[in-house]
Amino acid sequence: MAVTSSGEIKLSDLQTEFGGSSPIAFSEYHFNASGPNTNGFFPDSGEINLASFYGAISTATVAINSSTTDVSLATNFGIAWARNCPKILNIDSSVTIGATTGNSAVAVSSGMGGTLVVNNAGTISGHGGAGGGRGNGDTDACSPGIPGGDGGDGGHGISVASTGATINNTGTISGGGGGGGGGGAGERGSVTISGVFRYYAGRPGGYGGDGAGYNQSQSNGTNGMTSPGPNHNKWSGAGGNGGDGGALATAGDDGNNGGYSPRESCVPGLGGSGGAAGKAINNGGATWTNGTTSGTYNGAYT
Numbered sequence: 001m002a003v004t005s006s007g008e009i010k011l012s013d014l015q016t017e018f019g020g021s022s023p024i025a026f027s028e029y030h031f032n033a034s035g036p037n038t039n040g041f042f043p044d045s046g047e048i049n050l051a052s053f054y055g056a057i058s059t060a061t062v063a064i065n066s067s068t069t070d071v072s073l074a075t076n077f078g079i080a081w082a083r084n085c086p087k088i089l090n091i092d093s094s095v096t097i098g099a100t101t102g103n104s105a106v107a108v109s110s111g112m113g114g115t116l117v118v119n120n121a122g123t124i125s126g127h128g129g130a131g132g133g134r135g136n137g138d139t140d141a142c143s144p145g146i147p148g149g150d151g152g153d154g155g156h157g158i159s160v161a162s163t164g165a166t167i168n169n170t171g172t173i174s175g176g177g178g179g180g181g182g183g184g185a186g187e188r189g190s191v192t193i194s195g196v197f198r199y200y201a202g203r204p205g206g207y208g209g210d211g212a213g214y215n216q217s218q219s220n221g222t223n224g225m226t227s228p229g230p231n232h233n234k235w236s237g238a239g240g241n242g243g244d245g246g247a248l249a250t251a252g253d254d255g256n257n258g259g260y261s262p263r264e265s266c267v268p269g270l271g272g273s274g275g276a277a278g279k280a281i282n283n284g285g286a287t288w289t290n291g292t293t294s295g296t297y298n299g300a301y302t
Contacts, residue, residue, distance in 0.1 A: 005055035018058045059086040064122075067096045069214070073116070074109035084113040093171060095122035098214030101130070101152065104159035105214065110285060112162035120295070121171045126155035128213025129179035129252060129275035131221065131245055137185045137201030137236070145237075145269035148182025148255040151208045154246065154278030157299070161284040168292040175282075175299030177211030177246030178275025181255035183224040185269035186237025189261040200235070202258055202268060203227060206242035211252050211275060220244040227259060235263045240271045249299030251277045 003009060003017050011024045060080035064071065073089065074081045081087070091097065099105040105124045108116065129152030138146050154176030158167065183205025191200045203225035212218035224239025237260050243253030255271030280299040281288065290302065 002055055002057040003053050009050045009053055014053060017056065059088060061088045061090065063090045063092070064095055064097065065092045069098045069105070070100055070103045071097055071106045072109055073107060074111065081109065082111050082113045086114055087116045089116065089118045091120045091122040091124070091171070093121040097122065097124045099125070099127040099155045101127055101155070104156040104282065104284070106158045108158065108160040108162055108165050108288070110161040112164060114164065116165040118165065118167045120167070120169045120173065123171055124157040124173045125214040126157045126174060126176035126278040128176040128211035128216040128218070128245065129154045131179040131208030131210050131219070131242065132182035132255060132272035134182045134205040134207050134224070134242060135185035135239065135258060135269035136204045137239070139188060139199040139201045142188055142264070142266040144267040145187055145202050145258055146185040147270045148184045148205045148208065148240065148242065148272035150272040151179030151181050151211070151243065151245070151252040151275035153275040154178045154211050154213060154249065156278045156282035157280045159282045159284035160286050160288045163286045165288040166291045167281060167288055169295035169297070170292060172296040172298070173280040173301065175249040175278030175280050176213030177218055177248055177250050178252035178277055179211045180208030180221045180243030180245045180252040181272030181274045182206070182208045183221070183240030183242045183255040184258040184271045186224070186227060186239050186258040187261040187266045187268040188264050189236030190263050202236050202261070203239040205239035205255060205258055205269065205271070208242040208252065208255055208272060209245035211245040212248045213278070218245045218247050221253070221255065224256070224258065235261045237261045237268045240269070243271065243274050246274070246277060249277050249280065251275065
């Protein structure tokens with residue numbers, strides 16, 4: 001219950017809201033009164049007066065009522081984040097919080113003071129990993145051939161970097177799927193035309209598929225190009241197929257290695273590794289407590 005926002009304020013009103021010892025001293029409330037209020041934040045030191053406490057609350061509360069991406073709670077809570085006060089984050093059921101590559105959808109930032117309760121009724125989704133690029137053929141590539149690119153890792157729904165957080169979920173929290181690895185290029189071949197010998201590039205591999213995540217659907221990898229066969233005495237290895245992207249909170253598949261050519265003593269390109277699965281809730285440097293868990297989780301959350 002907040003201090004009144006108008007009219008008379010008594011010192012006992014402050015003690016009721018924020019606690020403290022008797023006799024009451026203003027200096028007690030420099031750090032205890034940490035939350036947002038109608039007149040800004042209380043100063044860390046120096047002069048304060050009763051008018052500073054209009055509408056003040058002992059608990060800092062942030063509500064997210066519209067969809068967004070890359071939420072950093074240190075930014076949302078502002079100066080209250082580092083202060084030793086209770087904090088509450090409420091996420092409305094109509095809200096989707098997503099993430100861009102390299103970020104979690106919700107970051108419980110480092111440096112938090114006090115405690116935090118997250119009440120999620122909405123949808124929190126980590127980003128999906130991008131598929132790896134294909135290995136392209138190269139006449140100069142012999143040992144090894146051109147490899148496929150690695151798939152990107154799926155992102156986390158929530159990443160926790162400060163202790164003292166309790167997470168209640170009645171909505172949905174999902175980690176992203178990893179991207180599939182790209183297929184490796186086939187082994188270099190060779191060709192003799194009109195008595196002239198020359199190398200023939202290995203066939204390109206396929207592209208890795210994308211992992212499922214925020215604003216991104218899962219997709220399968222593409223096939224590598226097939227060997228042209230003994231046309232004009234030329235042989236080169238087929239490209240390896242790209243790996244499929246992962247579903248939510250599922251690792252991407254590795255890309256396949258490129259195929260061999262019987263005319264050369266080279267090594268085909270290796271397939272790229274599939275990206276790792278994102279977690280619903282990730283230990284980003286700190287543990288947390290799971291409160292209500294009646295919602296949906298895609299990925300690890302303990």
